[in-house]
Amino acid sequence: MEDLYHLSEFSFSAVEDNSSSSNDLFWGLNGVKKVQFSEAEQWGESGGVDSLCSNFGFFPDDPSEEEGYLLSTNQQKYHLQPSSCHDYDGQLDNLHFDMVSPPLQFVEQYPTMVVPPCDPTKDKPNSTTTPLASLEILKNYGKGFKKLLCNGGKTQQPVDELAVVTKQKKLSTEDVMRIAGTRFIQSSSPSSELEGLQFLETHPFGFSFSGLSDEEKEDVALAESLLASAEKVGYQQFERATKLLSQCKSLSSKTGNPVKRVVYYFAEALHLRIDRETGRVSSKDLQNVESFDPEEAAKELNPTIVAFYEELPFCQIAVFTAVQAIIEKVAEAKKIHIIDLEIRKGGHWTILMHALMSRHECPIELLRITAVESGTSSMDVVEDTGKRLKEFAKNLNIPFSFNAVIVSDMLHLKEDQFEIDPEETIAVYSHYALRTKIQQPDQLETIMRVLRTMSPDVMVVTEIEANHNSTSFVNRFIEALFFFSAFFDCLETYMKGDEKNRMIIESKYFSHGIRNIVASEGEERKTRNVKVDVWRAFFSRYGMVETELSSLSLYQADLVAKRFPCSSFCTFDMNGHCLLVGWKGTPINSVSVWKFL
Secondary structure, three states: OOHHHOHHHOOHHHHHHHHOOHHHHHHOOOOOEEOOOOOOOOOOOOOOHHHOOEOOOOOOOOHHHHHHHOOOOOOOEEEOOHHHOOOOOOOOOOOEEEOOOOOHHHHHHOOOOOOOOOOOOOOOOOOOOOOOOOOOOOOOHHHOHHHOEOHHHOEOOOOHHHHOOOOOOOOOHHHHHHHHHHHHHHHOOOOOOOOOOHHHHHOOOOOOOOOOOHHHHHHHHHHHHHHHHHHHHHOOOHHHHHHHHHHHHHHOOOOOOHHHHHHHHHHHHHHHHHHHHOOOOOHHHHHHHOOOOHHHHHOOOOHHHHHHHHHOOHHHHHHHHHHHHHHHHOOOOOEEEEEEOOOOOOOHHHHHHHHHHOOOOOOOOEEEEEEEEEOHHHHHHHHHHHHHHHHHHHHOOOOEEEEEEEEOOHHHOOHHHOOOOOOOEEEEEEEOOOHHHOOOHHHHHHHHHHHHHOOOOEEEEEEEOOOOOOOOHHHHHHHHHHHHHHHHHHHHHHOOOOHHHHHHHHHHHHHHHHHHHHHOOHHHOOOOOOOHHHHHHHHHOOOEEEEOOOHHHHHHHHHHHOOOOOHHHEEEEEEOOEEEEEEOOEEEEEEEEEEEO
């Protein structure tokens, strides 16, 4: 049994490369079921995760018990006076929580929690997805961009669909990258005589620009140039790559449209990779310059992080869906123990407290939250979070206990550090916590072993849904390019009126991730996101099986999305039982529920 859980036999990179859906990023999601949610109303104004302001209700596991648990927004509303919690970083003022019930047709349609069927054409009138599913571009890009060949070594022919872009539909940032990738592959065939800067000047591709605006044509050409630069870097043709990158930098800008901004930061990262591989910049030099740690900075409620939570839907969707799943799993428990692997400010647990406060038939006897952190720098933040959660629970008259398990290194984590009561129902919550340990597999193994010994009733995991851990530079570059293209496109939609915070997010947080993925190797490469298929293979080694997200959890995700403008661009897919939350079809987050056998 011990051998079953021996992590040294598990390679995140190997699994990621074998199960990578990199090509799916280019051509759509293969083997992933689209989810169409039923209509829901717009529910009030959006508030951030840590603003602790919710217009959502949480639902019992059995929809037939709806009347006993649910109140409409017109029947009951809970309010806390600002004076009772005014010091929670100013984020608790006017806190309110409304209990709502899902539309009757939603519950009747999915009484057994079946995922709604696919209808990709419904409720997405503004979708600009280009029909590219018939192509397989970059199928073998791990060995170089020029490997896309058909039978007999003949270059794959272009498809007519790419010319079916009308002037009425503005291309998304990812659409531009898709078209650029298609055109680049065509131009890079063995029979092509294009080399170096001629690529920038002539663009003799087999695709029509019909229907594209002048700006979109420029963006596609710019993206092609970036791909050409990456190919040259992959072949270590640094002189040619540098010339191409100079053109990219001159035509891109961190204040331009999303395509130009994406190209700017990726060109910057490619320049850094060239400098590192040619010895112009050493790792020591880079460490002296690169002092910003986005993971640590994100733990604080600085204005930029608050704006990110409040104005973009992904974090709120993941949090409310995860909390709904936990509520259903602890519906009959009188003593609940939450183990949070990265609690940050803990605002998500006030949502749970509101839901527990409304349980009249099964009142809560004790809610215990244990925060798990490593490093002494986290101690003050965790203790401060505990004090605020205690005060919040007191205002709701909820019996509450807060514990902190803080270790200098996760290798020192042990079961006896947790106060476990046999009568407790244990739920583990991991919100972007495991991804940071992929580079440290021994620490990740320790966490999973300790959790397994405590036999939790449920573990809810939210992670970034992207493949950024490939050992191949080209693979990582393409994966990151499409992921960040979708994110920059989303920022343009939701933060266009908040230029200051948008630029900070892109120039500090996102650019750091791009540089780390593109320019770093080995231990220095810390941004190592993997997709749910990789986590599924990893969790199975610890006797964990994935359980289904209920239709009520899916409905909760739908409610949150519909509070935001342009909600039709926020897409939901199912990979197995896992919910993928994305932007215009590109996955951004995943939410999954697990149990230990």
